[in-house]
Amino acid sequence: MTSLEWPLAVFLLFNLLAALIRAARGPTAADRMLTALLFGTTGVGMLLLLAHAGNGVSMPLVDTALVLALLAAIAGVAFARLGWRKTEEHHDDPA
Amino acid sequence: MNAIAIVIRTLSFALAWWVLTEGRGDSWGVGAVTVMFALVVSLVLSPPVRKRISLTGALNFAIFFLSKSIQGGIQVAFMALRPRLDMAPALLEMQLALPPGKARVMLIYTLNLLPGTVCVGIEGDTLHLHVIDSRMHIESEMRMAESRIVRMLRLET
Amino acid sequence: MTILLEWLSAGLLLAGAGFYLAGTLGLLRFPDVYARLHALTKADNLGLGLLALGLALQAESLALALKILLIWPLVLAASAVVSFAIARRAHELGIAPVGQEEEQP
Numbered sequence: 001m002t003s004l005e006w007p008l009a010v011f012l013l014f015n016l017l018a019a020l021i022r023a024a025r026g027p028t029a030a031d032r033m034l035t036a037l038l039f040g041t042t043g044v045g046m047l048l049l050l051a052h053a054g055n056g057v058s059m060p061l062v063d064t065a066l067v068l069a070l071l072a073a074i075a076g077v078a079f080a081r082l083g084w085r086k087t088e089e090h091h092d093d094p095a
Numbered sequence: 096m097n098a099i100a101i102v103i104r105t106l107s108f109a110l111a112w113w114v115l116t117e118g119r120g121d122s123w124g125v126g127a128v129t130v131m132f133a134l135v136v137s138l139v140l141s142p143p144v145r146k147r148i149s150l151t152g153a154l155n156f157a158i159f160f161l162s163k164s165i166q167g168g169i170q171v172a173f174m175a176l177r178p179r180l181d182m183a184p185a186l187l188e189m190q191l192a193l194p195p196g197k198a199r200v201m202l203i204y205t206l207n208l209l210p211g212t213v214c215v216g217i218e219g220d221t222l223h224l225h226v227i228d229s230r231m232h233i234e235s236e237m238r239m240a241e242s243r244i245v246r247m248l249r250l251e252t
Numbered sequence: 253m254t255i256l257l258e259w260l261s262a263g264l265l266l267a268g269a270g271f272y273l274a275g276t277l278g279l280l281r282f283p284d285v286y287a288r289l290h291a292l293t294k295a296d297n298l299g300l301g302l303l304a305l306g307l308a309l310q311a312e313s314l315a316l317a318l319k320i321l322l323i324w325p326l327v328l329a330a331s332a333v334v335s336f337a338i339a340r341r342a343h344e345l346g347i348a349p350v351g352q353e354e355e356q357p
Contacts, residue, residue: 004262004265004266005265008265008266008269008303011269011272011273012269012272015272015273015275015276018276018280019276019279019280021280022279022280022288028285028342028347030285030338030341030342030347031285031288033338034279034285034288034289034292034338035279037292037331037334038275038276038279038292038296040327040330041272041275041292041296041297041299041300041327041331042272042276042296044300044323044327045268045272045299045300045303048303048304048307048320048323049265049303049307051307052307052310059117059316062316062319062320062323065323066319066322066323066326069323069326069327069330070326070330072330072334073327073329073330073331073333073334076330076333076334076337076338077333077334077337079337079338080334080337080338080340080341081337081341113315114315114318114319114322115319116315117313117315117316117319118313118314118315118316164294164297164298164301164328165298167294167298168271168274168294168295168297168298168299169298170294171274171275171278171290171291171294171295172270172271172274172275172278172294172295172298173274174278174282174291175274175275175277175278175281175282175291175295176273176274176277180281180282180283182282182287184283184284184286184287184349184350185349186349203332203336204329204332204333204336205332207293207331207332207335207336207339208293208294208297208328208331208332210294211290213286213289213290213293213335213336213339214336214339214340215286215339215340215342215343216339216340216343216344223343225286225289225290225339225343225349227286227287227290
Protein backbone atom coordinates (compact mmCIF):
# COMPACT_ATOMS: atom_id res chain seq x y z
CA MET A 1 0.00 0.00 0.00
CA THR A 2 2.14 2.84 -1.25
CA SER A 3 -0.22 4.23 -3.83
CA LEU A 4 -2.48 6.22 -1.53
CA GLU A 5 -0.07 8.77 -0.03
CA TRP A 6 0.60 10.85 -3.11
CA PRO A 7 -3.03 11.23 -4.23
CA LEU A 8 -4.06 12.12 -0.70
CA ALA A 9 -1.26 14.66 -0.36
CA VAL A 10 -2.39 16.28 -3.62
CA PHE A 11 -5.99 16.19 -2.37
CA LEU A 12 -4.94 18.03 0.78
CA LEU A 13 -3.09 20.55 -1.37
CA PHE A 14 -6.36 21.30 -3.17
CA ASN A 15 -7.96 21.80 0.24
CA LEU A 16 -5.32 24.42 0.99
CA LEU A 17 -5.99 26.16 -2.30
CA ALA A 18 -9.75 26.15 -1.69
CA ALA A 19 -9.22 27.61 1.79
CA LEU A 20 -7.51 30.59 0.15
CA ILE A 21 -10.97 31.65 -1.03
CA ARG A 22 -11.87 32.28 2.60
CA ALA A 23 -8.67 34.26 3.08
CA ALA A 24 -9.56 36.40 0.07
CA ARG A 25 -13.16 36.97 1.18
CA GLY A 26 -12.54 37.60 4.86
CA PRO A 27 -14.52 39.55 6.02
CA THR A 28 -12.73 39.94 9.35
CA ALA A 29 -9.06 39.49 10.09
CA ALA A 30 -10.04 36.48 12.19
CA ASP A 31 -11.54 34.72 9.18
CA ARG A 32 -8.25 35.12 7.38
CA MET A 33 -6.44 33.81 10.42
CA LEU A 34 -8.64 30.71 10.31
CA THR A 35 -7.21 29.98 6.89
CA ALA A 36 -3.75 30.18 8.41
CA LEU A 37 -4.82 27.65 11.06
CA LEU A 38 -6.19 25.34 8.39
CA PHE A 39 -2.81 25.61 6.69
CA GLY A 40 -1.35 24.37 9.96
CA THR A 41 -3.46 21.23 10.35
CA THR A 42 -3.61 20.43 6.64
CA GLY A 43 0.07 21.16 6.16
CA VAL A 44 0.94 18.78 8.99
CA GLY A 45 -1.19 16.09 7.34
CA MET A 46 0.52 16.63 3.99
CA LEU A 47 3.99 16.49 5.50
CA LEU A 48 3.20 13.24 7.30
CA LEU A 49 1.91 11.71 4.08
CA LEU A 50 4.98 12.84 2.15
CA ALA A 51 7.32 11.60 4.88
CA HIS A 52 5.79 8.17 4.53
CA ALA A 53 5.68 8.27 0.73
CA GLY A 54 9.40 9.10 0.60
CA ASN A 55 10.17 5.75 2.25
CA GLY A 56 12.87 6.62 4.74
CA VAL A 57 14.58 9.31 2.70
CA SER A 58 12.14 12.01 3.74
CA MET A 59 11.74 11.10 7.42
CA PRO A 60 12.92 14.55 8.57
CA LEU A 61 9.55 15.77 7.23
CA VAL A 62 8.00 14.34 10.39
CA ASP A 63 10.07 16.81 12.40
CA THR A 64 9.00 19.55 10.02
CA ALA A 65 5.38 18.56 10.65
CA LEU A 66 5.91 18.83 14.42
CA VAL A 67 7.43 22.28 14.13
CA LEU A 68 4.74 23.47 11.72
CA ALA A 69 2.04 22.35 14.15
CA LEU A 70 3.61 24.26 17.02
CA LEU A 71 4.28 27.37 14.95
CA ALA A 72 0.67 27.48 13.72
CA ALA A 73 -0.46 27.44 17.33
CA ILE A 74 1.91 30.20 18.40
CA ALA A 75 0.94 32.31 15.40
CA GLY A 76 -2.75 31.93 16.23
CA VAL A 77 -2.41 32.96 19.86
CA ALA A 78 -0.04 35.81 19.05
CA PHE A 79 -2.53 37.04 16.47
CA ALA A 80 -5.47 36.97 18.89
CA ARG A 81 -3.51 38.61 21.71
CA LEU A 82 -1.49 41.21 19.84
CA GLY A 83 -2.31 41.53 16.20
CA TRP A 84 -6.06 41.84 16.01
CA ARG A 85 -7.06 45.40 16.82
CA LYS A 86 -10.52 46.83 16.86
CA THR A 87 -9.99 48.98 13.77
CA GLU A 88 -9.89 45.83 11.69
CA GLU A 89 -13.48 45.10 12.52
CA HIS A 90 -15.29 47.99 10.82
CA HIS A 91 -15.96 46.27 7.55
CA ASP A 92 -17.38 43.27 9.31
CA ASP A 93 -20.62 41.87 8.05
CA PRO A 94 -21.62 38.23 8.21
CA ALA A 95 -21.28 37.07 4.64
CA MET B 96 11.14 17.55 47.15
CA ASN B 97 9.01 14.72 46.02
CA ALA B 98 11.29 11.92 44.84
CA ILE B 99 8.54 9.97 43.05
CA ALA B 100 7.55 13.03 41.04
CA ILE B 101 11.16 13.57 39.99
CA VAL B 102 11.54 9.96 38.87
CA ILE B 103 8.26 10.05 36.92
CA ARG B 104 9.17 13.31 35.20
CA THR B 105 12.68 12.16 34.33
CA LEU B 106 11.31 8.98 32.79
CA SER B 107 8.66 10.92 30.85
CA PHE B 108 11.21 13.34 29.40
CA ALA B 109 13.53 10.46 28.54
CA LEU B 110 10.65 8.72 26.76
CA ALA B 111 9.91 11.94 24.88
CA TRP B 112 13.55 12.13 23.77
CA TRP B 113 13.50 8.51 22.67
CA VAL B 114 10.35 9.16 20.63
CA LEU B 115 11.64 12.40 19.09
CA THR B 116 14.91 10.79 18.00
CA GLU B 117 12.95 7.84 16.60
CA GLY B 118 14.69 5.40 18.90
CA ARG B 119 18.23 6.02 17.62
CA GLY B 120 20.80 5.45 20.34
CA ASP B 121 23.55 7.78 19.10
CA SER B 122 22.29 11.00 20.63
CA TRP B 123 21.85 10.18 24.29
CA GLY B 124 24.69 12.54 25.28
CA VAL B 125 22.72 15.55 24.13
CA GLY B 126 19.60 13.73 25.30
CA ALA B 127 20.77 13.43 28.89
CA VAL B 128 21.54 17.14 29.09
CA THR B 129 18.19 17.99 27.51
CA VAL B 130 16.27 15.72 29.85
CA MET B 131 18.01 17.24 32.90
CA PHE B 132 17.32 20.75 31.65
CA ALA B 133 13.66 19.93 30.99
CA LEU B 134 13.38 18.41 34.46
CA VAL B 135 14.76 21.52 36.17
CA VAL B 136 12.52 23.85 34.15
CA SER B 137 9.47 21.70 34.88
CA LEU B 138 10.23 21.69 38.61
CA VAL B 139 10.56 25.48 38.60
CA LEU B 140 7.43 26.13 36.53
CA SER B 141 5.22 23.49 38.06
CA PRO B 142 6.47 22.23 41.42
CA PRO B 143 5.17 18.81 42.44
CA VAL B 144 2.02 18.96 44.55
CA ARG B 145 0.86 16.39 47.04
CA LYS B 146 -2.33 15.61 45.12
CA ARG B 147 -1.27 13.73 42.04
CA ILE B 148 -3.77 13.31 39.23
CA SER B 149 -5.75 10.11 39.32
CA LEU B 150 -4.59 7.60 36.72
CA THR B 151 -7.97 5.94 36.30
CA GLY B 152 -9.54 9.38 36.22
CA ALA B 153 -7.14 10.45 33.46
CA LEU B 154 -7.85 7.30 31.47
CA ASN B 155 -11.57 7.83 31.89
CA PHE B 156 -11.18 11.42 30.73
CA ALA B 157 -9.09 10.37 27.73
CA ILE B 158 -11.71 7.86 26.60
CA PHE B 159 -14.50 10.40 27.06
CA PHE B 160 -12.48 12.99 25.18
CA LEU B 161 -11.62 10.68 22.27
CA SER B 162 -15.16 9.42 21.76
CA LYS B 163 -16.58 12.93 22.01
CA SER B 164 -14.11 14.43 19.59
CA ILE B 165 -14.96 11.74 17.06
CA GLN B 166 -18.63 12.53 17.58
CA GLY B 167 -17.91 16.26 17.23
CA GLY B 168 -15.95 15.76 14.02
CA ILE B 169 -18.72 13.64 12.49
CA GLN B 170 -21.37 16.16 13.47
CA VAL B 171 -19.57 19.13 11.94
CA ALA B 172 -18.61 17.08 8.90
CA PHE B 173 -22.25 16.20 8.21
CA MET B 174 -23.19 19.84 8.68
CA ALA B 175 -20.57 20.98 6.20
CA LEU B 176 -21.32 18.29 3.62
CA ARG B 177 -25.11 18.62 3.61
CA PRO B 178 -26.36 20.61 0.62
CA ARG B 179 -28.47 22.91 2.82
CA LEU B 180 -26.93 24.33 5.96
CA ASP B 181 -28.92 23.25 8.95
CA MET B 182 -27.62 24.83 12.12
CA ALA B 183 -29.02 26.79 15.01
CA PRO B 184 -26.13 28.80 16.40
CA ALA B 185 -26.60 30.61 19.70
CA LEU B 186 -24.70 32.16 22.58
CA LEU B 187 -25.30 30.45 25.91
CA GLU B 188 -24.31 31.30 29.45
CA MET B 189 -23.34 28.53 31.83
CA GLN B 190 -22.58 28.62 35.52
CA LEU B 191 -19.21 27.09 36.31
CA ALA B 192 -19.03 24.56 39.10
CA LEU B 193 -15.24 24.15 38.95
CA PRO B 194 -12.88 26.27 41.05
CA PRO B 195 -10.73 28.88 39.24
CA GLY B 196 -7.33 27.78 38.01
CA LYS B 197 -6.13 24.65 36.31
CA ALA B 198 -9.51 22.89 36.31
CA ARG B 199 -11.31 25.76 34.57
CA VAL B 200 -8.62 26.20 31.95
CA MET B 201 -8.86 22.49 31.29
CA LEU B 202 -12.65 22.67 30.96
CA ILE B 203 -12.52 25.59 28.52
CA TYR B 204 -10.01 23.84 26.29
CA THR B 205 -11.95 20.59 26.48
CA LEU B 206 -15.21 22.29 25.52
CA ASN B 207 -13.50 23.84 22.49
CA LEU B 208 -12.82 20.36 21.18
CA LEU B 209 -16.11 18.78 22.23
CA PRO B 210 -19.11 18.57 19.87
CA GLY B 211 -20.86 21.83 19.18
CA THR B 212 -19.22 24.20 21.67
CA VAL B 213 -16.60 26.96 21.52
CA CYS B 214 -15.92 29.14 24.57
CA VAL B 215 -16.06 32.85 23.80
CA GLY B 216 -15.36 34.27 27.23
CA ILE B 217 -15.52 34.01 30.97
CA GLU B 218 -16.83 36.53 33.50
CA GLY B 219 -16.58 35.59 37.14
CA ASP B 220 -18.28 32.22 37.40
CA THR B 221 -20.17 32.58 34.13
CA LEU B 222 -18.90 30.91 31.01
CA HIS B 223 -20.01 32.24 27.64
CA LEU B 224 -20.33 29.55 24.99
CA HIS B 225 -21.02 29.65 21.30
CA VAL B 226 -22.97 26.57 20.28
CA ILE B 227 -23.44 25.58 16.68
CA ASP B 228 -26.72 23.83 17.30
CA SER B 229 -28.81 24.96 20.27
CA ARG B 230 -31.03 21.89 19.88
CA MET B 231 -28.26 19.76 21.37
CA HIS B 232 -28.01 18.95 25.08
CA ILE B 233 -25.12 21.27 25.73
CA GLU B 234 -25.53 21.54 29.48
CA SER B 235 -25.40 17.80 30.17
CA GLU B 236 -22.31 17.47 27.95
CA MET B 237 -20.60 20.22 29.88
CA ARG B 238 -21.51 18.64 33.23
CA MET B 239 -20.10 15.33 32.02
CA ALA B 240 -16.82 17.01 31.10
CA GLU B 241 -16.78 18.79 34.46
CA SER B 242 -17.30 15.66 36.52
CA ARG B 243 -14.52 13.88 34.64
CA ILE B 244 -12.10 16.74 35.21
CA VAL B 245 -13.01 16.73 38.91
CA ARG B 246 -12.25 13.03 39.10
CA MET B 247 -9.00 13.30 37.18
CA LEU B 248 -7.63 16.19 39.25
CA ARG B 249 -9.02 14.71 42.49
CA LEU B 250 -10.95 17.87 43.30
CA GLU B 251 -13.79 16.20 45.15
CA THR B 252 -13.43 16.78 48.85
CA MET C 253 -2.16 -9.77 9.19
CA THR C 254 -0.08 -7.22 7.27
CA ILE C 255 -2.73 -7.19 4.55
CA LEU C 256 -5.35 -6.47 7.19
CA LEU C 257 -3.20 -3.69 8.65
CA GLU C 258 -2.75 -2.16 5.23
CA TRP C 259 -6.46 -2.11 4.54
CA LEU C 260 -7.15 -0.67 7.97
CA SER C 261 -4.48 1.96 7.42
CA ALA C 262 -5.85 2.83 3.97
CA GLY C 263 -9.34 3.15 5.42
CA LEU C 264 -8.11 5.48 8.14
CA LEU C 265 -6.23 7.63 5.62
CA LEU C 266 -9.31 7.95 3.40
CA ALA C 267 -11.57 8.74 6.35
CA GLY C 268 -9.06 11.35 7.50
CA ALA C 269 -9.07 12.96 4.06
CA GLY C 270 -12.88 13.04 4.19
CA PHE C 271 -12.81 15.02 7.43
CA TYR C 272 -10.26 17.41 5.96
CA LEU C 273 -12.64 18.00 3.06
CA ALA C 274 -15.48 18.64 5.51
CA GLY C 275 -13.31 21.11 7.44
CA THR C 276 -12.46 23.02 4.28
CA LEU C 277 -16.10 23.08 3.15
CA GLY C 278 -17.13 24.26 6.61
CA LEU C 279 -14.57 27.05 6.49
CA LEU C 280 -15.99 28.16 3.15
CA ARG C 281 -19.70 27.65 3.81
CA PHE C 282 -20.37 28.41 7.47
CA PRO C 283 -21.93 31.81 8.09
CA ASP C 284 -19.69 33.45 10.70
CA VAL C 285 -16.31 33.29 12.37
CA TYR C 286 -17.59 31.24 15.32
CA ALA C 287 -19.19 28.56 13.15
CA ARG C 288 -16.03 28.38 11.05
CA LEU C 289 -14.03 27.83 14.20
CA HIS C 290 -16.27 24.84 14.93
CA ALA C 291 -15.47 23.41 11.51
CA LEU C 292 -11.73 23.76 11.99
CA THR C 293 -11.42 22.65 15.59
CA LYS C 294 -13.59 19.59 15.15
CA ALA C 295 -13.38 18.28 11.60
CA ASP C 296 -9.77 19.10 10.72
CA ASN C 297 -8.43 17.81 14.03
CA LEU C 298 -10.24 14.53 13.62
CA GLY C 299 -8.95 14.31 10.06
CA LEU C 300 -5.39 14.72 11.27
CA GLY C 301 -5.92 12.19 14.06
CA LEU C 302 -7.19 9.52 11.65
CA LEU C 303 -4.41 10.27 9.17
CA ALA C 304 -1.73 10.05 11.87
CA LEU C 305 -3.17 6.78 13.16
CA GLY C 306 -3.26 5.35 9.65
CA LEU C 307 0.38 6.28 9.02
CA ALA C 308 1.52 5.13 12.47
CA LEU C 309 0.15 1.66 11.70
CA GLN C 310 2.62 1.44 8.82
CA ALA C 311 5.62 2.95 10.62
CA GLU C 312 8.87 0.96 10.57
CA SER C 313 9.55 1.30 14.29
CA LEU C 314 7.60 1.78 17.50
CA ALA C 315 9.42 5.04 18.24
CA LEU C 316 8.47 6.46 14.85
CA ALA C 317 4.85 5.38 15.30
CA LEU C 318 4.74 7.11 18.68
CA LYS C 319 6.32 10.21 17.19
CA ILE C 320 3.67 10.42 14.50
CA LEU C 321 0.95 9.89 17.09
CA LEU C 322 2.50 12.52 19.38
CA ILE C 323 1.72 15.17 16.81
CA TRP C 324 -2.01 14.73 17.27
CA PRO C 325 -2.36 15.73 20.95
CA LEU C 326 0.03 18.62 20.29
CA VAL C 327 -2.16 19.91 17.47
CA LEU C 328 -5.28 19.33 19.58
CA ALA C 329 -3.87 21.31 22.49
CA ALA C 330 -2.77 24.04 20.12
CA SER C 331 -6.13 24.36 18.42
CA ALA C 332 -7.98 24.35 21.75
CA VAL C 333 -5.90 27.31 22.90
CA VAL C 334 -6.05 29.13 19.58
CA SER C 335 -9.80 28.73 19.13
CA PHE C 336 -10.42 30.11 22.61
CA ALA C 337 -8.11 33.06 21.94
CA ILE C 338 -9.79 33.90 18.64
CA ALA C 339 -13.37 33.31 19.84
CA ARG C 340 -12.82 35.43 22.95
CA ARG C 341 -11.30 38.25 20.95
CA ALA C 342 -14.17 38.15 18.46
CA HIS C 343 -16.64 38.26 21.35
CA GLU C 344 -14.79 41.15 23.02
CA LEU C 345 -14.86 43.10 19.79
CA GLY C 346 -18.61 42.63 19.68
CA ILE C 347 -18.83 40.51 16.57
CA ALA C 348 -22.32 39.06 16.87
CA PRO C 349 -22.81 35.45 15.87
CA VAL C 350 -25.32 34.82 13.13
CA GLY C 351 -28.59 33.97 14.84
CA GLN C 352 -30.99 31.25 13.85
CA GLU C 353 -31.24 32.54 10.31
CA GLU C 354 -31.68 29.10 8.83
CA GLU C 355 -35.19 27.69 8.81
CA GLN C 356 -36.02 25.38 11.67
CA PRO C 357 -37.01 21.86 10.64
